[in-house]
Amino acid sequence: MWQEILQNVRSYDSPQRNVIAASCALGGGVLLVYWLLSRRRMKTLELGDGWWGSGERSPRDKEDEGIRSFQVKTSENEIQDLYQRLDQTRYTPPLEGAAFNYGFNSNYLQRVVSYWRNQFDWQKQVKILNQYPHYKTTIEGIEIHFIHVKPSHIPKEEAARPLLMVHGWPGSFYEFYKIIPLLTDPAGHGLSGEDVVFEIICPSIPGYGFSEAPHKQGFNSLAAARIFHKLMQRLGFQEYYLQGGDWGSLITTNMAQMLPKSVKGLHLNMVFQTNTGLSGLVGLTRDLLLGGYVPWLVGLTREDSRRLFPYFKKHMYSHLRESGYLHIQATKPDTAGCGLNNSPVGLAAYILEKFSTWTDKAFLNMDNGGLERKYFLDELLTNVMIYWVTSSIVSSMRFYKENFSRNLNTAPDARLGVYVPTGVAAFPNEITHVPRSWAKKKFKNIVTYSYMPRGGHFAAFEEPALLAQDIRQFVRKVEHL
Numbered sequence: 212m213w214q215e216i217l218q219n220v221r222s223y224d225s226p227q228r229n230v231i232a233a234s235c236a237l238g239g240g241v242l243l244v245y246w247l248l249s250r251r252r253m254k255t256l257e258l259g260d261g262w263w264g265s266g267e268r269s270p271r272d273k274e275d276e277g278i279r280s281f282q283v284k285t286s287e288n289e290i291q292d293l294y295q296r297l298d299q300t301r302y303t304p305p306l307e308g309a310a311f312n313y314g315f316n317s318n319y320l321q322r323v324v325s326y327w328r329n330q331f332d333w334q335k336q337v338k339i340l341n342q343y344p345h346y347k348t349t350i351e352g353i354e355i356h357f358i359h360v361k362p363s364h365i366p367k368e369e370a371a372r373p374l375l376m377v378h379g380w381p382g383s384f385y386e387f388y389k390i391i392p393l394l395t396d397p398a399g400h401g402l403s404g405e406d407v408v409f410e411i412i413c414p415s416i417p418g419y420g421f422s423e424a425p426h427k428q429g430f431n432s433l434a435a436a437r438i439f440h441k442l443m444q445r446l447g448f449q450e451y452y453l454q455g456g457d458w459g460s461l462i463t464t465n466m467a468q469m470l471p472k473s474v475k476g477l478h479l480n481m482v483f484q485t486n487t488g489l490s491g492l493v494g495l496t497r498d499l500l501l502g503g504y505v506p507w508l509v510g511l512t513r514e515d516s517r518r519l520f521p522y523f524k525k526h527m528y529s530h531l532r533e534s535g536y537l538h539i540q541a542t543k544p545d546t547a548g549c550g551l552n553n554s555p556v557g558l559a560a561y562i563l564e565k566f567s568t569w570t571d572k573a574f575l576n577m578d579n580g581g582l583e584r585k586y587f588l589d590e591l592l593t594n595v596m597i598y599w600v601t602s603s604i605v606s607s608m609r610f611y612k613e614n615f616s617r618n619l620n621t622a623p624d625a626r627l628g629v630y631v632p633t634g635v636a637a638f639p640n641e642i643t644h645v646p647r648s649w650a651k652k653k654f655k656n657i658v659t660y661s662y663m664p665r666g667g668h669f670a671a672f673e674e675p676a677l678l679a680q681d682i683r684q685f686v687r688k689v690e691h692l
Contacts (some may be wrong), residue, residue: 256468256624261434263417263425264352274349276445281345281356281421283337289600290333293555297328300556311567311580315560319579323563324556326588336593340385347421348445350438356421357414357442358384362395371395371410372475372686373448375439375466379457379481380607381562382669383420383597384413390675394682406692407683412446414439416458418606420597425606431613432458433624436465440473449473454682456480456670458610465624467631476658476689478634478682480670482645484653514662515646518639533568533642536561540611548605558604559595566591569668571640585673634659634685636678640667659685 262268302317310316343358362371374394378386393400394409415422416435425434439462443451452475455463460481467474511519539547551558567580574581582591598604633654637644639662647660661681666674686692 254627255471256433256436256465256627258437258440258469259433261351261430261437263427263430263434265426268352274352277348278445279347281347283340283345283421285333285337285600293333293599294328296555297324300324300554310578311564311575315564315567316578316580320556320560322579323559323588323592327555327559327592331589331592333596336589336596339388340593343388343391345421348442350441350445351434353417353423353425355414355417355423355438355442356384357412359446360391360395360411360413362408362410364396364399365408366406369406369408371408373412373443373446373451374409374682375412375414375443375451375453375463376671377414377439377453377455377459377462378416378419379455379459380419380610381565381594381598382457382672383594384415385594385597386669386672387411387413390671390679393675393679397679397683402679402683407686409452409682412443414442416462416607416610418610419603420601424603424609429613430610431617432461432465433469435462436469440466440470443473450475452476452478452686454478454480457668461614464629467629467633468624468627471631474631476632476634476686477629477654478636478685480636480638480678481641481668482635482650482654484643484645484649511646511648515644515648518637518644519646529572536565537611537615540608541615542612544608544612545605548608551604552602555595555599558599559592561604562595562598563591566669569640569642570673571667590672629654630656632656632658632685632689634661634681634688636661636663636670636681638663638666638668638670638674640665642668658688 302321305316305318306313343360345356345358347354347356349355365371376387376390378384391411391413393402395411397408417430417438418424435458450473453463453466454477455461456479460479461483463477463479464483467477551561563582564580566586567574567582570585571581574584582588598607633656635645635647635650635654635657637660647657650660651657659681661684663670663674663677663681666677670678
């Protein structure tokens with residue numbers, strides 16, 4: 212056959228042969244470019260498998276894939292034990308005028324503990340926690356806890372979009388309780404348009420809250436990402452959206468790198484920025500040197516410059532001051548954690564100090580850490596209680612060691628881009644600001660990038676309406692609504 216084709220081509224005159232040759236070259240070039248791009252985009256993280264249960268995995272044991280209903284419960288013994296520990300607390304007087312600059316101010320801490328002991332109603336908060344359906348299922352040898360909230364009303368010709376929302380440290384699934392009704396019932400909460408309604412799945416990261424802690428070393432964000440994909444598949448979802456901040460941001464990013472065909476869109480309110488190799492470091496240094504003076508020259512906006520450079524020029528010390536916990540948890544989490552696991556007041560001070568400074572750095576200079584400016588004590592203490600009653604502070608801290616024991620700049624996920632549609636909500640008081648020009652080096656398909664008007668690290672907890680609005684706007688763009 213090829214000989215006949217070749218003979219036919221030879222029968223053509225020179226101009227005709229030149230046209231055919233050019234067409235073949237052009238077509239071949241197009242195919243080559245398409246193949247190279249497809250090959251690049253098809254690179255994904257290996258899904259793999261794991262076993263985090265106690266003891267060795269038996270090849271004869273088949274994992275129970277059932278979904279079991281679960282309810283948060285408490286007892287009088289649990290409450291009385293808490294009260295006894297609160298009553299025996301010893302306090303160290305704060306330095307005069309120190310506010311929160313040395314950590315949690317012990318004068319204000321006494322007020323929090325007094326409220327906790329005499330006014331906070333844990334049984335009432337348990338009922339609030341149980342207002343949404345809770346479930347557990349066993350994946351890779353450990354019990355995974357999650358809440359699953361379906362909308363009560365779906366407009367005609369519409370379908371609820373599955374959305375997996377993943378928390379971070381020192382938060383929990385409870386962070387999403389204020390945003391869930393805004394996403395599952397927007398019309399019922401005064402939000403315009405019913406074209407985007409969600410079905411929400413909020414799991415607890417293994418080792419956090421009511422999800423069982425891994426019994427083996429090595430459980431990092433990749434393992435969590437794989438388990439959450441298995442969870443969504445077990446629930447019957449083939450395609451779904453993802454949302455995360457803090458560790459939830461890294462976990463959902465890994466999920467998008469593992470199974471991009473299953474991820475319709477990825478929305479983040481914190482971006483993990485990794486600069487692989489010397490070229491990444493050189494680029495970052497260049498941006499920092501020039502961005503404060505000529506931001507447009509390095510792809511930064513005026514807003515990027517405003518958010519970045521007061522910090523880099525004047526407040527590099529604050530980065531060291533606020534990252535002490537990270538060094539402890541990334542090296543010897545069990546040592547620090549054993550004290551927190553035995554003292555509810557120590558646990559509260561350790562956790563709530565982050566809800567102060569990570570919400571707004573200026574709160575350092577307030578005697579009460581500004582905590583009650585943004586949150587109610589009932590909300591803050593409910594999150595603390597989730598850690599306390601489950602004894603999960605140590606296992607949650609270990610997640611840092613498991614992730615930082617590998618080089619985040621050279622890990623397999625750091626070398627891969629993210630090609631699924633991505634939305635970024637950049638809150639002004641986030642721990643670090645990542646401009647769009649930096650984010651797009653990893654996230655190749657940024658559909659929306661929003662400079663949020665206010666808010667910090669715990670976006671869903673602090674500014675649920677703003678975050679819900681941005682998520683819905685992102686999905687509309689993805690689906691061209």
